[in-house]
Amino acid sequence: MPSVGRVEGQYDPHRVEEWVKGFWEKKHVYKLVKEKNRGGKRFNFIDGPPYPSGAVPHIGTAWNKVLKDAILRYKRMRGYDVFDRPGYDCHGLPIEVKVEQKLGIRVKREIEEKIGVEKFIEECRGLALRNVESLTHWFKELGVFMDWENPYLTLRDEYIEAGWWLIKKAADQGLLDREERVVYWCPRCSTTLAEYEIEHADLIDPSIYVKFPVRGREREYLLIWTTTPWTLPANTFIMAHPEETYVRVRVGGDTLILAKARLKNVMEEADVKDYVVLEEFPGEALAGIEYDHPLRDLVPLQEKLSRYHRVVMAPEFVTMHEGTGLVHGAPGHGREDFEVARREGIDYIASPVDDEGRFTEEAGKYAGMYVRKANDVIIEDLRAAGALFHEGSILHKYPVCWRCKTPVLMRTTKQWILRVTKLRDKLVEEAGKVEWIPGWALDRLMHMLENLQDWVLSRQRYWGSPLPVWECPEGHRVVVGSLRELEELGGERPKELHKPWIDRVVLKCPVCGRPMRRVPDVLDVWFDSAIAFYAAKGHPEKLSIEDVILDFIVEGHDQTRGWFFSLLRAGVLGFSRAPYRKVLVHGFVLDEHGREMHKSLGNYVGTDEAIEKMGRDPLRLWVLQNTVWEDPRFSWRWVEEARRDLAIAWNTFVFASTYMSLDGYDPSSHGLGEAAGSLRIEDRWMLSRINSLVKKVTENMERYHVHEAVRALRRFIVEDVSHWYIRLIRPRVWVEENTGDKLAAYAVLYHALWKWLLMASAFTPFLAEKIYQDMYRPSLRDARESIHLYEWPGVDEEYIDRELEEKMDTIRDIYEAVAAARMKAGLKLRQPVRRVVVFTSDPAVAEAAESMKDLLARLANARSIEVRPVERLEEIMEYSVEPVPRSLGPRYRKLTPLITRYIEENPEPVARDILSRGEHRLVLQGREITLTRGDVKITPRYIEGYSVVEKPWGSVAVDTRLTEEEIAEGAARDIVRRIQVMRKELGISLDDYIDTVIALPEKLAELVARHRDYIAGETRSKTIEITTAEPSGEAWDIVREWEIMGEKITIYIRKHREE
């Protein structure tokens, strides 16, 4: 006959988790879980690939994976066949940089010169794969059930090939193009830098105001401000704001043009006090004004540029926060300038700077100078030309190379782009069809789509997917969509698709027949992850649309602009659809002060450390209970708190399983059906609560409010089960015989805990598994190998009784008042009292107290509960009344003492009349006297024998008058408790018997003796002696002195041995 097994010992996460880990491994539980739903309804999910630059995941990454795990476990429990392949984003500069550091490479060209690309690539791959392996280890440690044997890796040939397909597809639509772009450039490393390779550092730079002479005007100048004098040789135009007001100002013999809003600041900075505003006019009026470059004689390039020199309107780039309101435009050195140049139809983009940051011949006098060093020379030349209005310096944030901290330059280069701007309307439409959780994620994305830029695909690096474009000397171009096409074009399949092997593949130009070589660029890593939605599964030609469109993804809110956005672009490019249906956004884990976690700040917490210190389930519980889309603050204290709550959950199961197994409880023969006739009100309450809980947790999981689901589960086990239900059923469980009453409690507890455990298995899978194996598995016929092979519990609507749940809340409230009233009276809960009176005029409270009288009496340890309307509170009140002579004296003069005495002798009627009617009339010495509120000071108090506590809905009074019988019972319970403490100290098992002697003074002995049988029963005493003398000199296991009701008593116990 199956019966409930036993959960034992204190909750030790590491002990539990190590065991469970081994169990899952040995029994191949993940595989079994997958097989269970194979072929069922699909849940098409994909893991956003983390970047394997480190070996141990950040705690925020742990959250990311655990969140996915909880959701996928839930979906599997709901019967879905879940696609759960994880992935890694393996290419890119961060890995290249680490390898460069390892190999001692300082400049990019050393890669080819010293190491060779082949070796370099091998190193990059090695580093990526090692980190992939390590990260996978930690994700498994966290209990994340994903297909760790088959992750998708962006470095694999099949993956790269899948990417080629999309580029070909884009090219076929005319969306692949090549054009000049302004990029960040590190002059020391001779390379472009992406945004994420830029840091901002405090730097001191020149801050100069330069006068550009207006063509055809005498001593009239456009005044501009710049902190990068080295960009002046490439000046092409000047930008102004059409809607701002500008002024002509006379300074000395010069006329300067600048924005009115900046005038005061500029003059103050230049320390010019004498200036006269000649004219105000709108910025619009400046449009088209031509000027000459002050350095045109020194810089040959300026000959080419002079035809562009005029003022153009650029409201989006001209601010009134700094500068002069006239902005020097050098499209070769700035993105905004570049944009304006394009808009203005300027086709010559000057960028006279080489790879190492030196001026080229075009810059004339400055040729060969390192640009930042040329600043001083340029300033002197400006001064000599009479063009320098003011020179100062500025401390500002300036972008620097994250690797060598060199200030970066902006420089023009040719880059390959995807013209996604042409797809904007479709992107907007598709983004709107997706369900975003929370909704504001869509706002973010839409904002970005409004400012949509073309996608710069190419990078001049090594470790990346190769751009599949080949060109011949005639300028003919092919885009290769697959390896098959490569071979069809006369190429030989290389060893692998990375550089340098792919660069050796030479094709034959289909137009002119000449050899074609590959454009040496690699792809932006965002392109790699963008195609994961299909590339993780294979080449798109072999996939159906249902394979490709994801049901659900979840990542951090930084990915709105990252992965969510790039997936959307790739989805629309490749399939004219958003590639996902629902997107959940999660937050960032900050340190306990709300700052970002950084290794350099010393506030970094790794997953390894968190697991080691706190355990996996506590960590999981903590991360999962945080509001999904907000940024939680990490502190060890919170994880510790989560651990403590799990300990309470664990103890709940220890309690249940201990008694059930002791009694050989078999749920299959004494289940809820059998218990139906014996259910007490608290049982019906518990059944209602657990089903309400299942409903609530399910609803929240369906809308991906994981934190609400987790909080509800946590609250339920701690408060409803541990703190309340178990407390209520405890006495029933202590009964030795298998009464229907006890079995009903078992059935309910067993059932409720099982449903809870099933739900908890999605969130704290280790704890749930261990409890299942220890307690539930032995009790079930056809038990499954693992708890993770069960379905999500259903809701038994017929058990839900909202009214009962509300009533129980009221009972808890009343009970709190009773406890407070007892405390005021110094009556411990063990001491029975005659009665408790609930005074209320709230029908709901009265109804609850009335209908749950028995339960309330048990809780309150009262012989009876009475419910009365609140007016009758008066019956247990009395009033002390003091006359107020200051009020009486002036009115009644000599009568005052008599009135005073009257009041003191008749406090009750005086108080009642004044309180109820506002006055009390009396006749003294023939004179009618009316006492009102001001004449007396009334102090109400409760009569002796009651301790009363007030609540918003009424009052609760505990009758504190104890009879001898009640005192005797209290004493007996006191003694029972002492003996229990001693039993526990003795370390004997729950079902052992003892022998007991209680030695105590005569006056107590009689009282205690009345409850001799009760004491013996509760303490499992086979023999019990109540005596006033010391017992004979037999051997006792424990002897202890106690003080009860102010008297010394001595208790002797020993383990009972059968003769």
Add this chain to the structure above:
RNA sequence: GGGCCCGUAGCUCAGCCAGGUGGAGCACCCGGCUGAUAACCGGGGGGUCGGGGGUUCAAAUCCCCCCGGGCCCA
């Protein structure tokens, strides 16, 4: 500089969408309880609901501005 999010007790957060007497847990102090006890129960101190303005009979809640923090971008 822009977009989005967050700001409520010492700490972490609920309450806000659908306005109606500000809550929980933790921490602290006092008292109690104890056969799941590193637990639990009762009481206490603790709040300009980030600041200011507006709408309203009524604002933590709705609207506007500002400040601080986070993410993304410039």
